[in-house]
Amino acid sequence: xxxxxxxxxxxxxLDKFIKFxxxxxxxxxxxxxxxxxICTRSSSSPTGSDWFNLAIKDIPEVTHEAKKALAGQxxxxxxxMCVEISLKTSEGDSMExxxxxxxxxxxxxxxxxxxxxVYNRLSLLLKSLxxxxxxxxxxxxxxxxxxxxxxxxxxxxGEVQLSGLGEGFQTVRVGxxxxxxxxxxxxxxxxxxxxxxxxxxxxxxxPIMGIIIDHFVDRPYPSSSPMHPCNYRAGExxxxxxxxxxxxxxxxxxxxSTSPPSQCVFTVTKAHFQTPPPVVTDTLKVPVMGLAFSHQxxxxxxxxxxxxxxxxSADMGYPVLFAGGLNAAHPHQLIGPGKEGGVPxxxxxxxxxxxxxxxxxxxxxxxxxxxxxxxxxxxxTETVSNSSEGKSGSPHDLLETxxxxxxxxxxNKPINQVTMANLDIPFxxxxxxxxxxxxxxxxxxxxxxxxxxxxxxxxxxxxxSSGSSTGxxxxxxVMIDFKPAFSKDDILPMDLGTFYREFQNPPQxxxxxxxxxxxxMAEDLDSLPEKLAVHEKNVKEFDAFVETLQ
Amino acid sequence: xxxxxxxxxxxxxxxxxxxxxxxxxxxxxxxGRQVEEAMLAVLHTVLLHRSTGKFHYKxxxxxxxxTVGTQDxxxxxxxxxxxxVSSEELDRALRKAVGEFKDALRNSGSDGMGQIxxxxxxxxxxxxxxxxxxxxxxxxxxxxxVVNLANEQERQICREKxxxxxxxxxxxxxxVMNRHEYLPKMPTQSEVDNVFDTSLKDVxxxxxxxxxxxxxxxGTSVTTTMRRLIKDTLAL
Numbered sequence: 001x002x003x004x005x006x007x008x009x010x011x012x013x014l015d016k017f018i019k020f021x022x023x024x025x026x027x028x029x030x031x032x033x034x035x036x037x038i039c040t041r042s043s044s045s046p047t048g049s050d051w052f053n054l055a056i057k058d059i060p061e062v063t064h065e066a067k068k069a070l071a072g073q074x075x076x077x078x079x080x081m082c083v084e085i086s087l088k089t090s091e092g093d094s095m096e097x098x099x100x101x102x103x104x105x106x107x108x109x110x111x112x113x114x115x116x117x118v119y120n121r122l123s124l125l126l127k128s129l130x131x132x133x134x135x136x137x138x139x140x141x142x143x144x145x146x147x148x149x150x151x152x153x154x155x156x157x158g159e160v161q162l163s164g165l166g167e168g169f170q171t172v173r174v175g176x177x178x179x180x181x182x183x184x185x186x187x188x189x190x191x192x193x194x195x196x197x198x199x200x201x202x203x204x205x206x207p208i209m210g211i212i213i214d215h216f217v218d219r220p221y222p223s224s225s226p227m228h229p230c231n232y233r234a235g236e237x238x239x240x241x242x243x244x245x246x247x248x249x250x251x252x253x254x255x256x257s258t259s260p261p262s263q264c265v266f267t268v269t270k271a272h273f274q275t276p277p278p279v280v281t282d283t284l285k286v287p288v289m290g291l292a293f294s295h296q297x298x299x300x301x302x303x304x305x306x307x308x309x310x311x312x313s314a315d316m317g318y319p320v321l322f323a324g325g326l327n328a329a330h331p332h333q334l335i336g337p338g339k340e341g342g343v344p345x346x347x348x349x350x351x352x353x354x355x356x357x358x359x360x361x362x363x364x365x366x367x368x369x370x371x372x373x374x375x376x377x378x379x380x381t382e383t384v385s386n387s388s389e390g391k392s393g394s395p396h397d398l399l400e401t402x403x404x405x406x407x408x409x410x411x412n413k414p415i416n417q418v419t420m421a422n423l424d425i426p427f428x429x430x431x432x433x434x435x436x437x438x439x440x441x442x443x444x445x446x447x448x449x450x451x452x453x454x455x456x457x458x459x460x461x462x463x464x465s466s467g468s469s470t471g472x473x474x475x476x477x478v479m480i481d482f483k484p485a486f487s488k489d490d491i492l493p494m495d496l497g498t499f500y501r502e503f504q505n506p507p508q509x510x511x512x513x514x515x516x517x518x519x520x521m522a523e524d525l526d527s528l529p530e531k532l533a534v535h536e537k538n539v540k541e542f543d544a545f546v547e548t549l550q
Numbered sequence: 551x552x553x554x555x556x557x558x559x560x561x562x563x564x565x566x567x568x569x570x571x572x573x574x575x576x577x578x579x580x581x582g583r584q585v586e587e588a589m590l591a592v593l594h595t596v597l598l599h600r601s602t603g604k605f606h607y608k609x610x611x612x613x614x615x616x617t618v619g620t621q622d623x624x625x626x627x628x629x630x631x632x633x634x635v636s637s638e639e640l641d642r643a644l645r646k647a648v649g650e651f652k653d654a655l656r657n658s659g660s661d662g663m664g665q666i667x668x669x670x671x672x673x674x675x676x677x678x679x680x681x682x683x684x685x686x687x688x689x690x691x692x693x694x695x696v697v698n699l700a701n702e703q704e705r706q707i708c709r710e711k712x713x714x715x716x717x718x719x720x721x722x723x724x725x726v727m728n729r730h731e732y733l734p735k736m737p738t739q740s741e742v743d744n745v746f747d748t749s750l751k752d753v754x755x756x757x758x759x760x761x762x763x764x765x766x767x768x769g770t771s772v773t774t775t776m777r778r779l780i781k782d783t784l785a786l
Contacts, residue, residue, distance in 0.1 A: 037622035042636045042752035044604040044616040053603045055619035055636070121730060127598050128724040130620055130633045135717035139631065172721055175728035 006180050010114045014179060017114070018074050020051045021122045022081050022102055025129060025186065026066040026155060027056050029083045029100050032133035033142040033151045052123035069155040075104045077182065082161070084154040085138055087145075094152070096164035097138040098190040103160070105185060109178030121177040125186060128175045136172065136190045166193040571686045574726055576719050577693040580628075580712050581705065582662070585655060585694060587625040588716060589648040592692050593668055593760075594623070594634035595720055597644070599727045600670060600688075601635050601755040605746070607739040618753055629713035632720065637753045647760040654764050655696060662696030664764040670756045672734050673744040684759075687732060 006014065031038050040055035050056075066081075075081050080103040088094035112118055133139060142151045162169065174186040535542070580588050603616030619636035634641065651666045658664070668690040674683040699705050734756065737745045746754045 037624065037631075038633075039621035040619035040636060042603070042617060042619040044752050045606070050617040053615045053617055055617050116736075124599060124727060124730075127620075128727060131595050131598065131720050131724055134622070134631050134633055135720045140629070143631075173728070174724065 006114070010180070014114045014118065014181065015074060017119055017122060018179075018184065019070075021126070021184070022070065022075060023058075023063055023066050024051055024054075024056050024126055025100070025102055026081075026083055027058055027062055028126060028129050029085070029133055030059065030062050030153050031057065032130075032139060033085055033153060035142050035145045035151065052119065052126055054123060054126055056126070065155050069157045071157070073157065075102050075157075075184070077104055077106055079158060080104070080160050081157050082155070084156065084161075084164075085142075086152050086154070086164075087138075087141060087149050088152055089149045095166075096191065097141065097151075098136060098188055099160065099162055099165065100188045101160050101186070103185050103187075104182040107178065107183045108180055109183070110180050112178055112180060114180065118177060118179050122184075125175045125177055125184075129186060132172060132174045132188065136188060137192070138190060162189050165189055165191040168193055571689055572726075572731060573689040573691065574723075575691045575693065576722065577695070578712070578715055578719065579695040579697055581699055581708050582656065582696050584625075584627045584708070584712055585652045585696065586645075586648050587628050587630070588712065589651065589666055589692060589694070590623075590634075590644055591625065591628075591630060591632040591716055592690075592719055592723070593644050593648070593666075594641075595632055595723050596668055596690050597640065597755055597758070598633060598635050599723070600758070601637075601640070601753045602746075604748070604752065604754050605742060607742075611738060613739070616752070616754075625713075627709065628716065629709050630716045632716075635753050635755075637750055639750045640753060640755065644760075647762075651762040654762065655694070658764040662698075663694065664762060665691055665693045666760065666762040667691045668758060668760055670758050673757065675744065687734060 038057075040057065042055065043050075070081065073079065080101050082102075083100040084096060085098040085100070086094055086096045138151070141149075145151050169189050169191050171187055171189045174188065176183050176185045178184075576592060578588055578592075598620065601618060603618050605613045605615060607613045620633050621636050622631055623634055624631045648666070651664065655662060655664050669686045670688040671684045671686040674685055676682055697708070699708055734745045742748060745757060747757050748754060
């Protein structure tokens with residue numbers, strides 16, 4: 001073609017497509033890490049508000065953060081939009097799980113039709129993104145979040161930083177779309193190395209509860225303590241509402257499908273979630289007891305303490321868990337079951353919002369659509385600059401996270417025989433399952449008879465019991481110095497620690513040991529004919545009894 | 551525990567692909583109770599990419615496209631979740647096909663091998679007395695090998711392993727979709743039924759048909775073709 005340059009209309013369209021594609025990409029990724037099943041409704045009549053012909057909600061705060069990161073620019077060569085997904089435990093340890101990258105390279109496809117082919121391919125790419133976000137490891141982690149950890153996201157624009165993902169991270173490509181100005185590529189780099197974590201060398205971060213929120217409008221519970229469950233009213237410029245903490249705690253635990261029992265060995269105690277002594281600052285600090293790491297209002301300043309791990313710029317990680325309350329059908333209203341701590345509905349909500357609240361799954365709403373950013377909205381008036389200058393917003397002083405394997409105290413066995421659950425290392429729950437561990441895992445192979453050293457077991461424990469299992473997890477631990485709290489007792493001669501050690505491994509029941517068991521079975525068999533005869537004699541009584549039950 | 555690698559002995563599907571038809575083959579080894587969910591996961595993922603919103607033709611040959619919703623599906627017997635198009639009709643149609651496939655697998659008395667195929671085709675109208683031609687342009691074949699497990703521990707491992715395998719399959723499917731190879735041209739209003747299945751009320755997949763074959767233990771194939779319910783039977 002003579003005119004190889006893009007017509008101005010095409011150029012405008014293309015820029016708009018790329019911008020909204022970037023925003024939708026962020027929405028899909030973040031929503032896929034909320035820990036909930038997403039459900040949106042198909043609609044045969046086009047409304048003109050669904051970009052790329054896909055029903056993807058727009059969570060306002062997420063859009064806000066994305067726009068903030070983009071700062072009016074578009075992905076270009078060397079300027080990529082990245083969504084970083086990380087995990088943060090109740091103890092404050094955090095690690096990056098994934099980096100989703102939306103990049104642009106120089107390979108141009110001048111022949112392609114912008115308004116048609118590019119648009120449809122971008123739609124296809126979003127569908128691929130929907131599919132791929134469910135198959136990386138972080139998806140399953142995010143579905144289980146809430147009790148011991150939460151999933152956070154951070155958006156940045158500029159150079160891609162993959163160093164926080166640990167060694168040997170994998171990459172999956174979601175897809176590419178050629179355009180006349182370059183080729184858009186979407187990919188994900190994800191950590192596979194979950195075990196080697198230690199943040200001891202870093203400043204110990206205070207627990208997750210330390211979320212500082214500037215805007216706290218209403219306190220529904222008058223209480224002597226200044227701290228109580230969060231219950232926000234909407235900020236000025238959006239309709240987001242958040243459920244109270246306890247409610248979301250209940251809601252969070254229900255929506256999960258069965259996880260294999262052998263992964264439930266880990267017992268990071270919930271004690272860590274008890275509210276720490278409140279630190280009063282000049283901004284109001286609200287403890288989030290357990291789960292409701294409510295997403296920050298776009299107008300308030302969310303600062304995690306500390307921003308140490310991996311955040312150079314002012315960008316912070318934002319909790320993705322919408323306190324289990326995000327009803328996919330109503331991005332502006334989160335579920336608040338019950339009156340206590342219930343959430344006052346926003347007046348601008350659709351009428352059937354309240355009923356839909358209680359349902360976790362998407363409910364069809366006739367003709368109602370989420371108030372997403374519409375293509376025909378004021379977005380058009382925003383200037384989209386694609387200039388090559390402009391400071392990159394990447395956090396150059398991102399801390400290099402070096403992770404060392406840390407073995408907990410009191411272990412005198414080789415590392416691979418230790419049950420991870422009992423180690424006081426961060427992210428113990430993500431330690432790879434060692435096959436040996438599985439054999440030793442009491443949940444998979446319950447030990448028949450523990451080999452105990454208890455002085456009490458001598459007479460009860462039958463000699464040469466062949467039923468003892470080879471791997472008893474208790475044996476792998478020799479407590480050097482077990483000092484249980486409050487253990488001194490003047491009344492009893494022995495202290496709690498000794499008591500605990502002695503009775504920790506009780507001898508097996510005699511009836512369970514094989515020899516004795518076999519013996520009694522032989523006896524049982526012998527006595528069977530007698531017993532049968534007795535029962536036959538009493539048959540009439542039994543029948544009468546059964547009649548009374550009918 | 552090992553999943554034996556089996557060579558598939560079944561014959562190729564009856565519909566011989568046309569020149570432009572690309573064929574993709576996926577293989578999975580699953581336990582009997584996982585067959586349905588695994589098949590649905592793959593078929594739904596393909597159809598997610600091969601469905602659009604409903605077309606609404608306007609004057610002058612332009613058209614607008616409806617909106618496709620999506621939803622997450624958790625598997626009960628596999629540690630896996632996938633996204634499907636929000637269309638109950640489509641889901642029902644797939645479940646019916648997969649259910650028949652599963653029953654056929656179970657009843658065949660074979661050693662649990664079979665394959666299910668999802669074919670996308672275009673219709674080419676022919677003049678009387680010739681019937682319309684169906685020209686396939688994309689063919690997905692999922693080869694299934696059903697394993698029997700001895701105890702709960704093996705089943706547990708199978709849940710996870712099959713989940714991981716399905717993750718790989720999804721990535722494979724997305725790779726194929728991303729190649730942006732041949733897709734039928736967007737049709738005019740008069741041609742739309744030759745390219746798309748317009749019978750559903752909320753979404754519009756490309757015309758497709760699902761068929762399956764079971765391999766019996768002798769290695770010969772028993773072909774069963776199941777035609778697409780609504781359009782074809784009503785057209786008779």
